[in-house]
Amino acid sequence: MTDRGNEQADxxxxxxxxxxxxxxxxxxxxxxxxxxxxxxxxxxxxxxPDLTKAEASKRIDELQAETGRGQ
Known part of the structure; x- marks a missing residue:
């Protein structure tokens, strides 16, 4: 049995x-x-144009918040 609290913390x-x-x-x-x-x-x-990998990640987070996806 795993402890979900520890799993989420990890x-x-x-x-x-x-x-x-x-x-x-x-x-x-x-x-x-x-x-x-x-x-x-x-x-x-x-x-x-020309987003970096890090910028793309941040933009994904922003657009997920706007669209309600990823929650």
């Missing part, structure tokens, strides 16, 4: 701020680009 400790990512300056992953496209379409939002 997961939250593993989540880093995108600004601290070693690969944050790289281009977004294909999955990020696809999901961003979907979220932007649903939110009727424009996406800036």
């Amino acid at each position: 997961q939250s400790a593993a989540i880093k701020d995108p600004d601290e990512w070693v690969t944050g300056d790289e281009p977004p992953t294909a999955a990020q680009e696809s999901y961003l496209s979907t979220l932007a379409r649903e939110a009727h939002a424009e996406l800036p």
